[in-house]
Amino acid sequence: MSDLLFDIRNLGIGLGGDRRREVVKGISLSIRPGETMCLVGESGSGKSLTALSAMGLLPKALAPTRGEVLLKGEDVLKASPKRLRELRATAMSMIFQEPMTALSPVHRVGDQIAEVLVAHTGLDGNARRKRVLEMMEEVHLPNVEAIYRSYPHQLSGGQRQRIMIAMALILRPQLLIADEPTTALDVTTQKQILTLIRELREEQGTAVLFITHDMGVVAEIADNVTVLRLGEVEETRPVMGLLRNPQADYSRRLLQAVPSLIPRPPRAVNDRPVVLETQGLGKTYVQSAWFGKGRSVVAARNVDIKLRQGQTLGIVGESGSGKSTVARCIVRLIDPTEGSIRISGTEVATISQKELKPHRRRVQIVFQDPFRSLNPRIEVGESIIEGPTNFGIPRKQALERARELMELVGLPGSALDRYPHQFSGGQRQRIAIARAIAMDPDLLVADEAVSALDVSVQAQVLELLDEIQSRLGIALLFITHDLRVAAQICDEVMVMQRGEVVEYGAAAEVLGNPRTEYTRALIEAAPGRDWDFGHFRSVAETLSGKAEA
Amino acid sequence: MSSNLAAHSEESPSRLAQLRAIILGSPIVLIATLLLVAIILAAIFAPFVAPYDPVRLSPGQRLRPPSEVNWLGTDAFGRDLFSRVVYGARISLIVGVGAAVAAVLLGLIVGLAAGFFRTLDAILMRVVDGLMAIPNILLAIAIVALSGASLWTVLVAITIPEVPRVVRLVRSVVLSAREEPYVEAAVAAGSSTWRILTRHLLPNTIAPLIVQGTYICASAILVEAILSFLGAGISPETPTWGNIMAEGRIYFQINPGIIFWPGLVLSITILSINLLGDAVRDALDPRMAKRGIDR
Numbered sequence: 001m002s003d004l005l006f007d008i009r010n011l012g013i014g015l016g017g018d019r020r021r022e023v024v025k026g027i028s029l030s031i032r033p034g035e036t037m038c039l040v041g042e043s044g045s046g047k048s049l050t051a052l053s054a055m056g057l058l059p060k061a062l063a064p065t066r067g068e069v070l071l072k073g074e075d076v077l078k079a080s081p082k083r084l085r086e087l088r089a090t091a092m093s094m095i096f097q098e099p100m101t102a103l104s105p106v107h108r109v110g111d112q113i114a115e116v117l118v119a120h121t122g123l124d125g126n127a128r129r130k131r132v133l134e135m136m137e138e139v140h141l142p143n144v145e146a147i148y149r150s151y152p153h154q155l156s157g158g159q160r161q162r163i164m165i166a167m168a169l170i171l172r173p174q175l176l177i178a179d180e181p182t183t184a185l186d187v188t189t190q191k192q193i194l195t196l197i198r199e200l201r202e203e204q205g206t207a208v209l210f211i212t213h214d215m216g217v218v219a220e221i222a223d224n225v226t227v228l229r230l231g232e233v234e235e236t237r238p239v240m241g242l243l244r245n246p247q248a249d250y251s252r253r254l255l256q257a258v259p260s261l262i263p264r265p266p267r268a269v270n271d272r273p274v275v276l277e278t279q280g281l282g283k284t285y286v287q288s289a290w291f292g293k294g295r296s297v298v299a300a301r302n303v304d305i306k307l308r309q310g311q312t313l314g315i316v317g318e319s320g321s322g323k324s325t326v327a328r329c330i331v332r333l334i335d336p337t338e339g340s341i342r343i344s345g346t347e348v349a350t351i352s353q354k355e356l357k358p359h360r361r362r363v364q365i366v367f368q369d370p371f372r373s374l375n376p377r378i379e380v381g382e383s384i385i386e387g388p389t390n391f392g393i394p395r396k397q398a399l400e401r402a403r404e405l406m407e408l409v410g411l412p413g414s415a416l417d418r419y420p421h422q423f424s425g426g427q428r429q430r431i432a433i434a435r436a437i438a439m440d441p442d443l444l445v446a447d448e449a450v451s452a453l454d455v456s457v458q459a460q461v462l463e464l465l466d467e468i469q470s471r472l473g474i475a476l477l478f479i480t481h482d483l484r485v486a487a488q489i490c491d492e493v494m495v496m497q498r499g500e501v502v503e504y505g506a507a508a509e510v511l512g513n514p515r516t517e518y519t520r521a522l523i524e525a526a527p528g529r530d531w532d533f534g535h536f537r538s539v540a541e542t543l544s545g546k547a548e549a
Numbered sequence: 550m551s552s553n554l555a556a557h558s559e560e561s562p563s564r565l566a567q568l569r570a571i572i573l574g575s576p577i578v579l580i581a582t583l584l585l586v587a588i589i590l591a592a593i594f595a596p597f598v599a600p601y602d603p604v605r606l607s608p609g610q611r612l613r614p615p616s617e618v619n620w621l622g623t624d625a626f627g628r629d630l631f632s633r634v635v636y637g638a639r640i641s642l643i644v645g646v647g648a649a650v651a652a653v654l655l656g657l658i659v660g661l662a663a664g665f666f667r668t669l670d671a672i673l674m675r676v677v678d679g680l681m682a683i684p685n686i687l688l689a690i691a692i693v694a695l696s697g698a699s700l701w702t703v704l705v706a707i708t709i710p711e712v713p714r715v716v717r718l719v720r721s722v723v724l725s726a727r728e729e730p731y732v733e734a735a736v737a738a739g740s741s742t743w744r745i746l747t748r749h750l751l752p753n754t755i756a757p758l759i760v761q762g763t764y765i766c767a768s769a770i771l772v773e774a775i776l777s778f779l780g781a782g783i784s785p786e787t788p789t790w791g792n793i794m795a796e797g798r799i800y801f802q803i804n805p806g807i808i809f810w811p812g813l814v815l816s817i818t819i820l821s822i823n824l825l826g827d828a829v830r831d832a833l834d835p836r837m838a839k840r841g842i843d844r
Binding site: 331333360363372374391432439 | 730731733734735738739740744749752
């Protein structure tokens with residue numbers, strides 16, 4: 001008992017504190033000093049709420065219904081607001097997913113860290129400044145004097161998250177709660193932040209409650225793991241035990257849904273017709289100025305793609321690499337400034353919007369955010385038939401086809417007259433796919449189409465895309481930042497960095513035997529890359545097993 | 550993710566239930582609504598509500614204080630003040646609602662065009678900026694002075710200065726909505742510009758326009774009263790709240806009721822409309838409601 005730093009006992013959280021309307025239903029977990037506990041679960045599992053209740057930060061509509069949250073034996077659920085303020089930052093702190101919104105945009109970041117010292121210590125200005133600079137060194141920020149004076153928007157995402165960590169840990173709290181702290185970051189940055197958290201935990205003996213939905217991150221950072229589902233604990237295990245031998249059915253399914261980093265073998269499609277061919281495709285944004293020279297930003301340059309029917313090409317890269325720009329140019333949502341795009345032999349890069357119209361149906365797109373990609377005010381059936389009716393198909397016939405398509409994507413055909421808010425995120429993404437294939441496109445562009453989905457839903461949607469592809473023989477252009485997804489679905493992979501193609505070839509070749517430094521760094525940064533989650537063993541074991549077979 | 554879901558299911562209750570929730574939501578809004586309904590009914594059924602003809606002169610009854618015969622007293626020509634205020638509500642409400650509807654429709658069309666077509670935007674917005682630089686009342690007086698006073702010219706004169714605000718509002722909504730993936734999906738589906746405008750962009754503007762419309766209605770009633778008071782509005786023999794007050798100004802020391810009563814009804818009307826507008830805004834935008842009354 002005494003060696004437990006943080007102990008949640010039978011915690012319940014309900015709407016308005018009502019036992020009958022609980023969203024968290026009796027969670028228990030405990031953390032020893034210096035230990036990292038990962039709280040894993042899909043959306044709606046109550047993982048964030050559990051953390052927020054410890055900090056006394058629950059949304060107003062929710063309140064604890066039962067149980068206790070003990071920090072060094074003190075129940076923080078019963079603590080007064082004044083006592084909670086004392087505990088925050090000194091005994092426990094929290095970092096959030098999006099450091100840009102967690103920091104104040106109008107104050108210098110150094111002053112924001114110093115603010116913690118103002119509130120909790122009697123240090124004078126000089127001592128505070130000295131302490132803040134030390135802490136910034138500890139989180140490995142470069143050039144700390146300059147960064148002290150910077151505003152959040154002047155820093156990169158990784159630097160901002162380091163500032164947040166510095167702010168959280170400057171008073172050496174015994175407990176750090178991290179709510180998806182790397183989800184909004186690029187993989188290479190994510191790796192650095194994970195390393196930093198691990199290092200600080202070892203140096204300061206801080207216990208970490210780490211909330212994530214990413215099994216790869218779990219494999220990297222956890223000592224123990226608690227799997228949550230719909231507000232209940234499925235199992236609590238040491239990390240290796242969970243990864244090798246999950247007890248609960250749900251944990252098993254969760255792990256199996258994680259795509260493998262081992263690339264799929266490419267399919268033979270060389271005899272098929274070429275659906276998409278780009279040559280020297282580029283997009284430069286020019287900001288003209290009245291006086292002097294305007295600024296120009298190259299978003300993409302010299303992109304050559306050749307994609308055949310029934311083939312899948314993945315474009316991977318970090319944010320700002322130009323992968324989405326390429327996708328949007330190909331769909332002609334934006335106009336490319338250089339090069340050519342041929343869709344089934346027709347040049348579409350340079351023709352006007354009016355001439356383009358008849359060719360619109362050949363290329364369709366599925367977007368990232370399922371909550372925004374369907375018009376919330378019209379029935380999903382109307383959304384699906386909008387495209388076909390634009391091309392002169394009678395309404396009745398289009399609706400009939402829409403019903404078939406709904407069934408094809410695994411939804412009841414009778415749901416056509418419902419509105420988007422009546423569906424879950426995964427279902428909406430299916431509807432978006434149905435809308436896209438209602439046009440009988442030659443090419444389907446998926447722009448981070450599974451990135452916003454839970455891993456089990458993601459696996460289903462990827463499966464659906466695969467099935468649709470083999471049934472309809474369409475070509476897929478898959479934009480993703482997730483190498484696992486790329487490895488699982490793509491025949492070929494193109495790696496982009498700062499608007500340029502750095503590598504392009506068969507998926508097995510690019511991911512298995514990268515030729516450039518950048519690709520190698522990307523692969524190395526992929527969290528949990530040594531672990532083959534779906535087979536509950538390490539990648540090395542899988543590969544040697546394959547070799548034996 | 551869960552908060553995301555909640556935010557997106559906000560449209561589920563029916564419009565009628567929503568409206569009822571707004572009105573019954575707070576006692577102040579309920580009172581404002583009841584007062585407003587009473588004023589509207591009085592205006593519609595003015596011949597039955599008003600005990601006398603509002604323009605009938607009775608020189609023997611000049612400047613009487615409130616009594617059982619003349620509930621609010623009489624004016625300088627012996628006309629019954631209560632009847633005049635009731636009939637005055639007709640003009641005020643016609644002008645208020647008319648100006649609101651006209652300004653919203655006009656602003657909607659111009660705003661949609663400006664928000665969607667880049668080239669038009671530059672030109673239209675400069676015109677709008679220019680209009681906004683002229684004080685409302687001054688512009689209205691100029692328009693009435695140029696074309697002669699009548700209900701129509703007053704309506705036009707009040708509407709035009711209100712349009713720029715609506716244009717800016719609609720334009721900003723369109724600019725942000727056109728970035729939504731569902732609009733891009735419609736572009737990729739080959740939908741015509743007209744279809745994208747009416748089906749995907751226009752519905753986004755309706756909620757803010759309802760709110761803006763109530764403010765314009767209140768402001769138009771006030772401007773009409775000011776124009777009448779200044780003598781630049783509808784001809785003086787027509788009973789409007791502004792006209793009544795303008796006449797009463799001279800006799801303020803003898804019968805202050807001539808200014809007080811129409812002024813009171815005017816204030817109540819505008820306050821009620823604004824309160825209702827605030828309540829509608831809070832109901833349509835939950836983020837605002839949490840912040841309370843301060844805007």
